[in-house]
Amino acid sequence: AQKITQTQPGMFVQEKEAVTLDCTYDTSDPSYGLFWYKQPSSGEMIFLIYQGSYDQQNATEGRYSLNFQKARKSANLVISASQLGDSAMYFCAMREGQGSNTGKLIFGQGTTLQVKP
Amino acid sequence: GAGVSQTPSNKVTEKGKYVELRCDPISGHTALYWYRQSLGQGPEFLIYFQGTGAADDSGLPNDRFFAVRPEGSVSTLKIQRTERGDSAVYLCASSPNRELNEQFFGPGTRLTVL
Numbered sequence: 001a002q003k004i005t006q007t008q009p010g011m012f013v014q015e016k017e018a019v020t021l022d023c024t025y026d027t028s029d030p031s032y033g034l035f036w037y038k039q040p041s042s043g044e045m046i047f048l049i050y051q052g053s054y055d056q057q058n059a060t061e062g063r064y065s066l067n068f069q070k071a072r073k074s075a076n077l078v079i080s081a082s083q084l085g086d087s088a089m090y091f092c093a094m095r096e097g098q099g100s101n102t103g104k105l106i107f108g109q110g111t112t113l114q115v116k117p
Numbered sequence: 118g119a120g121v122s123q124t125p126s127n128k129v130t131e132k133g134k135y136v137e138l139r140c141d142p143i144s145g146h147t148a149l150y151w152y153r154q155s156l157g158q159g160p161e162f163l164i165y166f167q168g169t170g171a172a173d174d175s176g177l178p179n180d181r182f183f184a185v186r187p188e189g190s191v192s193t194l195k196i197q198r199t200e201r202g203d204s205a206v207y208l209c210a211s212s213p214n215r216e217l218n219e220q221f222f223g224p225g226t227r228l229t230v231l
Contacts, residue, residue, distance in 0.1 A: 004159075035219075037222075042224075043206065043224060043225055044222060044223075044224050044225075045160070045208065045210070045222035046222075047219045047220070047221070047222075050219065091159050091160070093159075103148055103150060103165045103167070103172070103173070103212070103220075104150065104162040104165050104173055104175075104176065105150075105152075105160070105162065105220065106162070107152075107159030107160050107161070108159055109158060109159055110157075110158075110159050
């Protein structure tokens with residue numbers, strides 16, 4: 001069964017420093033996608049970054065990068081130069097398989113990040 | 118352009134009542150998803166539409182839950198005989214047909230069953 005595990009319920013980081021949010025996953029499907037979403041207190045889910053299982057390089061999007069270690073089944077999110085606006089809940093998610101008959105995301109429990117000024 | 122919209126933003130109902138939650142996906146997006154998020158938890162998948170058909174409804178918790186998308190755009194999630202345990206935020210997301218990498222989420226409907 002698919003599973004996403006985020007072991008850090010809460011994290012603190014000093015403004016302008018980097019922070020790593022952990023995510024491990026479990027799947028038997030060789031083809032899958034990994035996602036990170038940000039959910040501020042306002043409630044909307046904001047897509048941050050995507051990594052495909054066959055991608056050779058780690059994904060990067062601005063200050064966000066995904067540390068993809070396939071053998072360890074981990075997909076940690078690294079946020080560089082933290083900003084106060086980064087304070088939010090962060091969710092790791094996985095989509096199994098390819099093709100038009102799949103699409104559901106399996107989410108982890110989330111990590112609450114607080115950026116200190 | 119407009120994002121995914123959901124109405125109502127808040128819904129309070131009494132146990133046993135029937136409710137409908139509406140989702141307007143991004144124009145042109147053929148894939149539509151419903152998720153349910155309980156307090157302090159990650160979203161849980163309910164149902165996935167590709168066009169008008171439900172391609173995957175494995176997440177619907179029981180037969181009180183039903184969703185439709187008759188014309189391939191707007192979707193309605195219907196909950197019969199609501200229970201207090203149905204209280205949650207119901208999220209809708211859409212994505213383009215051939216690009217499943219990103220799902221665009223709506224603001225959600227907060228359902229409270231008294």
